[in-house]
Amino acid sequence: MTVTIGLAGAGRRAVEVHAPAIASCPGARFGGVWARSPMTTRALADKYGVPVFDHFDEMLGHCDAVAFAVPPAVQEDIAAVAARRGRAVLLERPIASDLAGAEDLAVAAARTISQVALTWRYAPAIRDFLTTEVPRTFPKGGSGRVISPAPAGASPRVRELSVLRSLGPDLVDLLDAALGKVAGVRAHGEPDGWFGLMLEHQIGRYSEVSMYALPEGATRRAEVEIFGPGGAAAIDCVAAVGPDAIDTMYREFTAAVEQGTPPELDVRHGLRLQQVIEAAETDLIVGES
Template sequence: MITIMITGMGPTRGARAYGEGVSVTIGLVGAGRRAAEVHAPALSGSADVRFAGIWSRRPESARELAHRHHVASYDRFADLLDHCEAVAFAIPPDVQTDLAAAAARARRAVLLEKPLANDLAGAEEIAVAVTSAGVVSQVALDWRYAEPVRQFLAMAAPRTRPLGGSGRVVTANPHDRQRTQPWRFERGVLLGEGPDLIDLLDAALGRIVGVRAHGDPLGWVGLLLEHAGGRFSEASLCATAGTPPRAEVEVFGPGGAAFVNCAAAAGPDSFATMVTEFAAAVAAGKPRGLDVQRGLHLQEVLDNAETDLFTHA
């Protein structure tokens, strides 16, 4: 296998043939639970990737995770950029804004965590940096890389000729702070669980053009979503239930109903697909659809929902 490796802070290589014998060099930013359970295993297990190493604001965690996957750990973010042509992020949204924008300005392709940022301004900053640099971007929307979800969107949902639908995410009580990211406690279920659900309803029923929200951001939140073409959906999100996690979407129309269990669909296979498709996009120099503009659209919906939620609190 030929390993293509970028050194120095110069621009990323242009499009090239992708396939056997070509490896994309990707570094990882973050060393928490998400990095350890999703990104690091997918990067180290991919035949299409040379896992360049890890940088984190917590050096000890970076060293431990890097040792586990037999890669380098870096003391500085700039050092990681110097050894890769693309970066995968597994960090909180308030931290991702500055680092992702800096990576894009350094001409590194970016695999972005969702939501893109802590607020709409931060998401716009990332989008501007990515667009201005002309680099490949992709958003880690877990469900969209799972085969059952793709079959739902490609075949099952269209057969219903959908008029509307519903979706819900119900997660267990998040009081185990050792396993739950702190920002999720602070911002609540909408920002923490909303991006994947809003994205899938948007993909199944058409672009979301309006949103109404009610409920408690730290408990149960309900959304009424208006889609282009006169379709509507309802979304429910809860992060305080004492039940096993659930995540599901269903659409209805003259052709019947279509349902997908999203919680059961996402896992190691979908994470591997995410990394493979990101590597292919970097090699080709073209994003594959779930890019920074998709992330920005979802952030706009989240921002409108939060505004409505707190306006009527």
């Protein structure tokens, strides 16, 4: 079986990440592109020789699955439409603009195949880290550090929330995989763009996260360290994630669609990450007032 995948979106992430991965995926056929900008949509579709769809509903009639590269507020609405039509959905993170939208999307996608594009988790180096390096430490706790560029001209708090939403889901997900499900979060920040998270994991472990939002053009960094009686294990997440991670993500997505087997990183997992991120946002906003 070949899975026909339509692409919703024609921006930078669609162009640089999703489109080339769909086109090169052995189990997929690139079914076409829909986006709200006619010029960029046409340019992307022409590059791969695939159809342009003027209406999202029209694309749904020509594909088995949809990959999304659109803002969260758009994704929560149109991904729900696709899921209700029985189409598998590959979702960007965060999966929605807020918790209510994420809950609605999780309900809509409950009966179809869904997968969240947590690209770190598909990288071979990170998978080896989780399956080989972390167990050797007999893990008791961990830490994460992120330095990332944020929108120019924005206030420090807006920059913080931007970084939290763009990289927070990946970082929380990785610590969640290494130490157990996150059961609670506390967040605090400073007016210069730095903020921290304390994560409580279900099985009595804890991790601490430091994130710093810098002006656009800054070099991105993301590191995770896990420690316990057996020592420590650390990984540079930026260096670990390359095109092979995206290719693996798409191979596993098409396999899930073919087999009808829900992936581990599905919409319900995306909802749980959204709950953690939104709780952290609330702490940061309340702390500022």
